[in-house]
Amino acid sequence: MKYLLPALLLTLSFACKKTTPPPFDTSVDEFILQPGFAVQTLAAEPLLSTPVALAFDNKNRMWVAELTGYMRDIDGSDENVPDGKIVLLTDADGDGIADGRRVVLDSLQTPRTLLHAYGGLLYNDGASLFWAKVNDTDLGTPELIDSLYVVGGNIEHQPNGLLYHLDNWIYSANSTTRYRRYRGKWLREATTSRGQWGLSADPDGRLLYNNNSLPAATDKLMPNQVIGHDYQRVKYAQNISLDADTRLYGYQATAVNRGYLDGVLDAEGKVKNFTSACAPTVFTGSGLGDDFAGNLLVCAPEANLIKRYFLQDANGKKQAVSAYDGTEFLLSKDETFRPVNLYNAPDGSLYVLDMRKGVIQHRAYMTNYLREKILEKGLDTITGKGRIYRVFKEDIPPVEPFDFAAATSAAIAEQLTSPLPARRLSAQQQLIFRAAADTENQLKTIARDGANPYGQLHALWTLEGLQLLDFDLWQQLAAADNHPVVDETLLRFSAFFKKNELQKQLDYFQKIADKNDARLDLSLVLRLGKIPDPRADELLLTLAERNGNDRIFSEILISSIFKKQQEIFGKVKERNGMDTLQKMLKTVIGRSYAGEYAAPKLPVKTYKDDRTAGLELYNNYCSSCHGLDGRGKENLSPPLVDSEYVSGSTERLIALILHGMKGPVTVAGTRYELNAVMPGIGNNPDLSDKDIADLLIFLRNSFSTKGAWVKEEEVTKVRAQTAGRREMFTEEELSEL
Numbered sequence: 001m002k003y004l005l006p007a008l009l010l011t012l013s014f015a016c017k018k019t020t021p022p023p024f025d026t027s028v029d030e031f032i033l034q035p036g037f038a039v040q041t042l043a044a045e046p047l048l049s050t051p052v053a054l055a056f057d058n059k060n061r062m063w064v065a066e067l068t069g070y071m072r073d074i075d076g077s078d079e080n081v082p083d084g085k086i087v088l089l090t091d092a093d094g095d096g097i098a099d100g101r102r103v104v105l106d107s108l109q110t111p112r113t114l115l116h117a118y119g120g121l122l123y124n125d126g127a128s129l130f131w132a133k134v135n136d137t138d139l140g141t142p143e144l145i146d147s148l149y150v151v152g153g154n155i156e157h158q159p160n161g162l163l164y165h166l167d168n169w170i171y172s173a174n175s176t177t178r179y180r181r182y183r184g185k186w187l188r189e190a191t192t193s194r195g196q197w198g199l200s201a202d203p204d205g206r207l208l209y210n211n212n213s214l215p216a217a218t219d220k221l222m223p224n225q226v227i228g229h230d231y232q233r234v235k236y237a238q239n240i241s242l243d244a245d246t247r248l249y250g251y252q253a254t255a256v257n258r259g260y261l262d263g264v265l266d267a268e269g270k271v272k273n274f275t276s277a278c279a280p281t282v283f284t285g286s287g288l289g290d291d292f293a294g295n296l297l298v299c300a301p302e303a304n305l306i307k308r309y310f311l312q313d314a315n316g317k318k319q320a321v322s323a324y325d326g327t328e329f330l331l332s333k334d335e336t337f338r339p340v341n342l343y344n345a346p347d348g349s350l351y352v353l354d355m356r357k358g359v360i361q362h363r364a365y366m367t368n369y370l371r372e373k374i375l376e377k378g379l380d381t382i383t384g385k386g387r388i389y390r391v392f393k394e395d396i397p398p399v400e401p402f403d404f405a406a407a408t409s410a411a412i413a414e415q416l417t418s419p420l421p422a423r424r425l426s427a428q429q430q431l432i433f434r435a436a437a438d439t440e441n442q443l444k445t446i447a448r449d450g451a452n453p454y455g456q457l458h459a460l461w462t463l464e465g466l467q468l469l470d471f472d473l474w475q476q477l478a479a480a481d482n483h484p485v486v487d488e489t490l491l492r493f494s495a496f497f498k499k500n501e502l503q504k505q506l507d508y509f510q511k512i513a514d515k516n517d518a519r520l521d522l523s524l525v526l527r528l529g530k531i532p533d534p535r536a537d538e539l540l541l542t543l544a545e546r547n548g549n550d551r552i553f554s555e556i557l558i559s560s561i562f563k564k565q566q567e568i569f570g571k572v573k574e575r576n577g578m579d580t581l582q583k584m585l586k587t588v589i590g591r592s593y594a595g596e597y598a599a600p601k602l603p604v605k606t607y608k609d610d611r612t613a614g615l616e617l618y619n620n621y622c623s624s625c626h627g628l629d630g631r632g633k634e635n636l637s638p639p640l641v642d643s644e645y646v647s648g649s650t651e652r653l654i655a656l657i658l659h660g661m662k663g664p665v666t667v668a669g670t671r672y673e674l675n676a677v678m679p680g681i682g683n684n685p686d687l688s689d690k691d692i693a694d695l696l697i698f699l700r701n702s703f704s705t706k707g708a709w710v711k712e713e714e715v716t717k718v719r720a721q722t723a724g725r726r727e728m729f730t731e732e733e734l735s736e737l
Contacts, residue, residue: 022097023047028389032251032331034324037288040390042351043089043098048386051353052112053160053341055121057134058404058430060346062089062388063104065111065123067355070155074371074380075628076363076615079155084108086123088137089388098388102137110155115162117170118181118433122162124149127606129179131186145179145186152607156362161198161279161341164429166205166457167222168465173199173209176600178224190600191224192238198279198299198341202311203421203454204485206318208242208280208296215277215298216242216309216320220552225492225526226559231591233598234559236551242296242311244320246273250303251331255373257361260705276302276360281342282311284421286399287349287392296320297329297350299339301360304332306339306352316518330391336382344422345390347398352389358382364611368641368703371629402426409436416446416462417455424458432465440468447473453483460489469493471500478508484519487512491523495530506535513539521547522556529560529568537564541571548578557581558588565589614698617691621681630703636676638667640703645734647704650696652737654710654718657692658682660728677728682719689715 024044031039043062052067066085072078085108090100105111109126116122120133122145129149133140149172150158159175170179173195180187195209195217202208205222220226220237227234253269266272279299283292296309308329309320323329330352338360341353358379361370374380392398402415402423413436415427431439443466446452446459456477463469474497478490491512494505512524521543528540540557547553558581561568569585572578591598608616619628625637632639640646645653645667660680664673681687689712696710 022099026097030332030334030337032333033391034327034329036393036395037330038392038394039330039352040392041387042096042390043386043388045356045385045387047089047098047101048087048388049085049384050355050357051386051388052355053114054343054351054353054388055114055116055162056343056346057116060401060403061091062098063087063114063116063121064089064353064388065114066386067110067112068384069110071357071359071362072383074359074363074374080109082107082109082126084111086111086114086121104137104139112155112158113160113162113172115164115170117164117429122170122179124159126150131181143186146177146188148603148606149175149177151603151605153609154362154364154612156365157196157609161195163199163201163207164425165201165207165223166425166428166461167224168428168432168461169223171199171207171223173197177602188602189224190227190602192219192227192234192600194219194239195280196278198281200281200296202282202294203284204488205457208282210277210280210298212276212278213246213274214241214244215246215274215307216244216280216296218242218318221522221526221556222492226556227599228530228559229562229565229588230597230599231595232555232558232588233591234555237555237559240318242309242318242320244296244298244309245322246277247322248273248300248303248305248307249324249327249331250300250305251333252304252335254303254335255370255377255379256302257365257367257370259373260367260369271303274298274300274302276300279339279341281344281350283344283350285344285348285350286420287345287347287396289393289396295323297342299342301338301340301355304335304337304339306330306342335377335379336385346401346422348396348420349390349392349398352387352391354387354389356382356385356387364615364698364702366702367705368630369705404430409434409439410442412436413439413442413446413459413462416443416458417449417452421454424454428458428462428465431462435466437466437468440466443468444473448476448480450480450482450486453486456483457485457489460486460493464493469496471497475504478505478511484517487520488523491520491527494527498531502531502533506531506533506539509536509539513543516546518547518553522553525553525557526560529557529564532564537568537571540568541575544572544578544581545575548572548581551580551584554581554584558585565592610694610697611701613691614694614696617687617695618698618702621695625676625678630699635674637674637678638665638670638672640699642705643667643703646699647706649737650708650710650714651718652734653696653699654692654715655722655737656680656729656734657696658715658719659722659725661730661734662728663730665731680728688712689719 026041028039049066050068051064053065055063069079086105088102089098114123120131122131127150129146130142131145132142159172161173163171176193178191196211200208206218208218226237250270256271259265281297283295298307305328308323312319338355340355343351345351412427412430418424443459446455525543528536572582626640630640658680660678662677692715693710693712700708
């Protein structure tokens with residue numbers, strides 16, 4: 001390991017000397033990596049407990065959110081106890097390895113995301129999103145940004161992964177809201193919900209995300225560009241699967257939630273495909289080698305590994321192709337290795353955040369099968385740990401981290417031309433956070449440098465964030481021969497100058513159309529659709545003839561013509577070769593007349609999802625007799641696990657819950673003659689039919705291998721059918737149902 005250097009070195013001369021040993025085990029023997037790569041432990045317990053997210057500040061220090069209340073035991077007890085923390089890891093001897101911690105915020109409820117932005121820290125506390133100014137190691141008075149950051153759902157399906165994006169907006173995975181600070185005020189806008197856990201972006205500004213079984217998806221364009229039509233349901237231009245191979249090649253058999261189903265495990269008991277894919281991260285550093293630049297890395301905590309994909313374009317479609325056949329980039333021999341987040345580090349390497357828990361499946365979704373496996377392996381006892389690792393290539397020295405806090409604005413602006421995309425984006429952010437208007441001339445010089453298109457890209461978006469864009473600069477760039485990322489940006493920014501010499505803009509649009517570039521056609525048609533000019537309409541129709549049978553193009557075109565859709569529809573019908581566009585336009589116009597609003601909206605109220613609500617109802621009404629584990633209690637109640645009453649007839653189960661049961665009962669072949677009765681809950685005024693359906697959904701998915709949904713309407717129907725009943729059911733009566 002020729003260059004086994006820590007992440008936060010300011011010079012290479014600090015490499016080999018530690019004045020004090022780290023307060024944790026730095027062993028990395030559990031890992032198996034591809035040849036030439038190495039792992040280094042940067043932080044571990046007792047300095048960390050259940051880390052779930054981290055953020056680098058402008059001094060490259062690590063701030064970590066600790067989700068200590070998550071599955072603190074197998075029953076998920078005391079989840080809402082506010083004992084979560086945000087800690088700042090300290091490094092007294094400057095060797096890059098954490099040797100202390102400072103608790104910055106305490107008593108938080110389920111914190112799981114944080115981001116340094118605008119000189120402060122964004123973080124969640126329960127359902128709300130806050131921002132507080134950072135004063136070195138302390139925070140100022142918190143400012144409420146959004147009381148509806150979380151509007152409902154189980155914690156596995158709530159917003160997370162705050163990401164400051166190229167377009168100067170802040171996005172979250174699993175959220176329909178984006179944020180931006182403008183002139184000292186926080187703005188909120190509706191956006192498309194993306195993914196489940198983790199959010200990333202490629203250098204061109206396309207967001208990447210995933211869900212538990214789909215490792216990679218993306219959008220065709222940068223966010224919020226194709227949701228301009230109130231009545232269009234965007235299906236093709238967003239949430240595009242990258243057709244990633246979901247096959248996993250773990251080191252050992254692991255406990256997974258639905259392991260009893262055919263096809264989930266291989267002959268050795270190893271999980272075959274993703275069941276908890278998370279933290280999709282486009283690697284933009286240099287510490288893994290040139291061939292890793294732009295690759296996608298995805299965590300598989302259920303299989304204790306990190307998978308690597310090549311991102312490739314095939315016939316205009318982005319695809320994720322597995323980098324290895326029959327193995328993975330990083331494997332752990334320890335079943336408690338739980339990689340839940342990945343980060344592009346300031347030194348160019350990859351940081352891995354390891355929650356280090358035995359139980360990562362939330363109780364609301366845990367099957368009885370998984371519960372048994374966890375207890376059998378003793379995984380329920382592994383809690384209160386946490387690790388941060390640095391992954392790098394042994395023959396590549398780390399890049400010296402840039403100290404944004406100490407740098408002048410001019411020096412920061414120079415970083416916009418860095419070969420590291422993460423460095424460029426950080427420089428863009430810092431200039432905007434500083435309101436560094438004094439860099440205007442420097443930024444415009446970078447924006448004109450066609451030899452560095454990504455420097456141009458970030459310089460332009462920095463000018464946008466500083467409100468310093470002007471039409472003269474736009475015209476100069478429009479006259480040049482640009483990289484597509486620059487032309488896409490100029491097309492988008494032309495909307496800012498809609499009153500400035502429209503004919504000159506239309507000349508530029510014609511120049512872009514003449515390139516016959518399918519990628520640029522998408523951005524061009526977005527702009528043309530919003531211009532009330534016959535020349536713009538004619539050019540738009542020309543593009544439609546070229547692309548009109550492409551569903552993505554058609555969808556993007558429709559999103560731009562909300563105010564003149566009927567007029568364009570008439571012209572489309574007069575031309576040939578646009579059957580797909582014509583059909584899609586007809587559908588959207590019909591929805592417009594019907595008032596079927598389909599664009600994203602900001603949330604206005606909270607809700608509770610069925611699984612979480614069902615778990616709480618079970619704990620409140622059922623667990624005292626049947627046990628938290630559903631196994632019943634001797635001389636009190638029969639088990640729910642593998643009970644034919646839970647897995648059998650839906651109507652029978654609803655009737656049983658509504659009216660209760662008395663007398664002997666046989667469950668899974670065992671006869672129970674108990675003195676106790678099971679009371680019905682149908683007359684409880686606090687429980688609606690929806691509540692009862694939620695309870696039954698939890699029962700069926702937790703205590704039965706035949707998990708099935710129960711609809712509120714089914715409860716209402718059985719309630720009506722049994723409305724005259726005044727007594728509890730007997731087993732014999734229930735069998736007749």
